[in-house]
Amino acid sequence: MTRIARVEYAVIITRIVGDERHFGFEHYTDGERFRTRRKAIAHGFKLADSDDFALGRLENGRLVDILWMYLSRGDTPEDIAEVAKQLSWGELTA
Numbered sequence: 224m225t226r227i228a229r230v231e232y233a234v235i236i237t238r239i240v241g242d243e244r245h246f247g248f249e250h251y252t253d254g255e256r257f258r259t260r261r262k263a264i265a266h267g268f269k270l271a272d273s274d275d276f277a278l279g280r281l282e283n284g285r286l287v288d289i290l291w292m293y294l295s296r297g298d299t300p301e302d303i304a305e306v307a308k309q310l311s312w313g314e315l316t317a
């Protein structure tokens with residue numbers, strides 16, 4: 224029997240921290256999850272007051288992709304795993 228993945232979306236806000244020589248990225252979320260991208264996008268506009276946010280696609284509670292609106296950003300598995308670690312969303316499964 225094949226298990227169907229529970230898919231959810233959550234808003235991710237990314238900020239650059241540091242200076243022009245030494246910088247990194249910090250990722251934030253309010254933890255709210257949505258069953259549809261549309262609802263997550265609407266929530267992102269409320270949180271960011273702009274389109275400066277991404278969506279996390281979670282399957283069974285694990286981050287598997289990062290999207291900008293409806294398109295994958297093309298992050299590497301290592302990048303996705305780092306964001307998942309920062310947000311405590313489990314290890315990458317894809």
